[in-house]
Amino acid sequence: MLEELEIYARKLAAAGLCEPGAPVLGFLDDRLAFNRETPENAVLAGVFGRMGINSLLWLPLGEPYATIVDFLAGRSGGAILPRDCETRTFLHDLPVVDSFDAATLAEALSRRKSVIVRGRGVLAHGAVSPEQAFVSASSVCFACFVKFFSDYLALKREGRSDPAYEAAFHTAKSLLAPPRTVAPELAEGPFETREQALAAMDAAGKATVGLGLVDSFFGNISCNLDGVLLISQTGSSLDELPDCVDPCPLDGSSCAGLTASSELTAHQAIVALTGAGVILHGHPRFAVILSMDCDAAGCPDSARCHVDCSRPRFLGERGILAEIPVVPGEVGTGPRGLVNTLPPAMLGRRGAVVLGHGLFATGRTGFREAFDTLLTVENACREEYFRRVESFGG
Structure with a gap:
């Protein structure tokens, strides 16, 4: 199972959501195991003790996601409300908390699949497999990215001024990975078998x-x-x-x-x-x-x-x-x-x-x-x- 946890950790880094080696994944079977040892593991173990789950993902965010998520979290009033289809269908809203303690995190996760901790990243759980936590955390990053840039464009379209948003926008823009322009060679077809x-x-x-x-x-x-x-x-x-x-x-x-x-x-x-x-x-x-x-x-x-x-x-x-x-x-x-x-x-x-x-x-x-x-x-x-x-x- 530790190797499976590492697979998801590598996927998160490959997607640009975090730095390599940053994610912490825990899995509860006959015993609780983590993919790596960190000071946060004691808190995560406390979350396991309060919930009927078998996996947790703690995702310290890389850039530009850290800038984007922290900005939205700072204005959330307790929950970020994206408008993309995936969030409407699966996540509904993205709860935000300030404290990284087991009781606070477990309470938030009892209502949603994930929780954003201001300044710390995203925590997501799985009731059946670590894949569920991986999907939820990834979707939080996607939803926040879309909301951040979408809301900023709407702000500019409406002619409104928001210096703090503009500063965050220009920071996030400067941290975007360059566009991928080279397509791989894929099969042309038609396929016979x-x-x-x-x-x-x-x-x-x-x-x-x-x-x-x-x-x-x-x-x-x-x-x-x-x-x-x-x-x-x-x-x-x-x-x-x-x-x-x-x-x-x-x-x-x-x-x-x-x-x-x-x-x-x-x-x-x-x-x-x-x-x-x-x-x-x-x-x-x-x-x-x-x-x-x-x-x-x-x-x-x-x-x-x-x-x-x-x-x-x-x-x-x-x-x-x-x-x-x-x-x-x-x-x-x-x-x-x-x-x-x-x-x-x-x-x-x-x-x-x-x-x-x-x-x-x-x-x-x-x-x-x-x-x-x-x-x-x-x-x-x-x-x-x-x-x-x-x-x-x-």
């Missing part, structure tokens, strides 16, 4: 996680192989896809989709409408941020725009961003579900962004085209984001 398709999906999934185009390892991927949609399972890691792909006949003749991605129906509808051979869905940060940037001041639908926006718009007005529509939608098959809102927007286009959620990209036969769209759109969104900030005097 299931083995070829699965290998191509695995490579594309690893590339998507490796270049930071996801929240944690979330996202999904599919490939149409002779009328059978191979799709990643719900909750699976895009960088660990072997044995986590379900074959789902497009004619509905099998119930294999019971464990498939929650967005299976949306994938099926996209394939049926567009004829796409592959679909790659990730959560590129700046694409999500721009999807939430709207110039419709005073819009009466703003509280529900993520599921019921009736105003057609695109990520931008130039280049590839003018080709990528922003659509509302929620997971599931309801009237405003992605299965109904997303496929029409993708007809004749390289991809579409679901507001506050992420980017869906397609390829005719292989993943090179879909991945190129994912990476190119994210880099264009990053450039456009800072262009907009500067245009508002930022």
Whole structure:
């Protein structure tokens, strides 16, 4: 188990969320074990003693996340309230505490999957496995990143002045890692065998996680192989896809989709409408941020725009961003579900962004085209984001 804990610690560092060797992970089986010894372990052991959990992750944040999270925590009033889809669906709000003591931490974790400790980082728990803690902590970092930059753009768009926010923004901006511009070589297709398709999906999934185009390892991927949609399972890691792909006949003749991605129906509808051979869905940060940037001041639908926006718009007005529509939608098959809102927007286009959620990209036969769209759109969104900030005097 200690080796498994170290795997998650290395993943957190590889994602840029912390310095190498910084995370502390604890696991309770027949005895309590930590991946490394720190002064905080006594407090963490006290949290274990107060909760029915089997794992804890203590994540001291690296930059720019430390600057971002501490700034938001300082203005939280006890909880940070992000607006991205993943937070709405899974985290709800992000509690903030000032004290690093077992009683305070356990009380906060009894209500939520994670807690932010001002000036110290993020603590997350798992009731079943360390993976749950890893996902929660990663998602907190993603949600705070999106909220921080999204709220700052909204501030500048509204013409408001906030010297403290501006100082934090410029610090965080200076600490951002440079954009990744070189795409890996991925299989072009068409694929003749299931083995070829699965290998191509695995490579594309690893590339998507490796270049930071996801929240944690979330996202999904599919490939149409002779009328059978191979799709990643719900909750699976895009960088660990072997044995986590379900074959789902497009004619509905099998119930294999019971464990498939929650967005299976949306994938099926996209394939049926567009004829796409592959679909790659990730959560590129700046694409999500721009999807939430709207110039419709005073819009009466703003509280529900993520599921019921009736105003057609695109990520931008130039280049590839003018080709990528922003659509509302929620997971599931309801009237405003992605299965109904997303496929029409993708007809004749390289991809579409679901507001506050992420980017869906397609390829005719292989993943090179879909991945190129994912990476190119994210880099264009990053450039456009800072262009907009500067245009508002930022």
